[in-house]
Amino acid sequence: MNIIKTQKLTFEYIRRDDEGNVEGITKAVDEVDIEVEAGEFIAILGHNGSGKSTLAKHLNAILYPTEGSVYIDGKDTSEDGNIWEIRQIAGMVFQNPDNQIIGQVVEEDVGFGPENMGVPTAEIWERVSESLRAVGMYEHRKKSPDRLSGGQKQRVSIAGVLAMHPKCIVLDEPTAMLDPSGRKEVVRAVRALNDVENITIIFITHYMEEIIHADRVFVMDEGKIAMTGTPREIFSRVDELKGLRLDVPQITLLAHELKKNGIKDLPSAIFTVDELLCALKIN
């Protein structure tokens, strides 16, 4: 069974003027159909305002579709009785680490989710240490979140979701506010969860280099899914990506330009310097 399934999912924001009259309706998400299988690593790309965050919030029952429907693990998000179960199955990590850490001590924050679910005390402790180990933050468990770096804070947020034993984690631009080393930390932690614990990952980002490891990529534009495919397929369509105001990694761009200007037998998408060197030497 698909862990995530949306059918003609549409979400409208109603814009109002100062007096509260309806000015217009913006379709943030427009008839999106996606299906995600358990264990997949999905990346969602898109420039600002493309609707990717709105889509993410539907997967956790924070927003409900205006039209169409969302099924998480077979459960309809628009049915009231399902909310808490869905929020447990599909955990969510947000962009700003400061605005999602509730606890004053790392371990207390990780325990917040299980506490809300009514998990017995002894088991909460087990889950907390297990989740903190999974993201490599166990030795910082007694620290105040204020003393951690951005990447570490974001890993704590991931542990907080992990402690709820979700089947799927939705990360809404978790790296947008981090420095390059923090971004790498987070991506590494997320990949480990996908590989080791087989948790389905929905990773939303606008950094191209972070999607390389995904199984599938969705590119969003104006509320619609504009492109789908493996990272290699997506990266081979450089001109289309540029049209959607997205930058490809420099090395991919270089390979693309080389190919356009004469070196015809280069493979269609190059991710690393080594790959390019290798391809050029053979020729």
Added chain:
Amino acid sequence: MIKDITLGQYYQTDSIIHRLDPRVKLVATVFFIISLFVVRGFTGFILAGLFLVFAIKLSKVPFKFMVRGMKAIIFLLLFAVVFNLFLTPGEPAVSFWKITITWEGIRLALTLTTRLIMLIMGSSVMTLTTTPNNLTDGMEKLMKPLGYIKVPVHEVVMMMSIALRFIPILFKETDKIMKAQIARGADFESGNLIKKAKSLVPLLVPLFISAFRRANDLAMAMEARCYRGGDHRTKMKPLVYKTRDRFAYLGMLIYLIITIFADRMIPL
């Protein structure tokens, strides 16, 4: 300047005071404050001071952290001292020009400052040795009976703990906005009081906006983690009284009795 505030800042170390049940610390702090206002003479203050020093030593928190919180009330203290010194009628001690300082004034000013200083330090011992979460857990448990008269104890306590969590973040933010405004030529230092107050507007508006934005984000993050009020919750760190907590209660009671008795018996 903005980093000086220690109230609500936990100092991490391992001491017997840190390990005490937060309920004990709360009740003890309340009793300590009561004792400060019940005693009249200096016998009581000396005993209370000794007790405070003893508690600080036990807590292993460096003394300078206690004093740091004092800077926030320095003006309040100054006001209190000045008014009490000059405006208390009684037997004159010093007299020059139109100003008279009376013995009663000196005494009042001294008692007031000792009380305030010890009050702040006493509560700092509590806040420095208890994580705010732990503290609010203690409050929640202590105030639970209020739930029967429809007081939303859990909600109030949750709000308090979140407020505490965001104090350092908002301070950092204030600092950042301030620097950004200064870089663009804002002046927070010069001018009279009214001008200074006016210059705070460009600081407060962005701060409020960002605070609301944060609140919105946090509410969403909490809901995403299945938060739905206090009813179904279990506790990661449930509060259970241990032997040391019973001893602490006993010790507090003994302190209270001795101090009040000594204060009444040996007036100083």
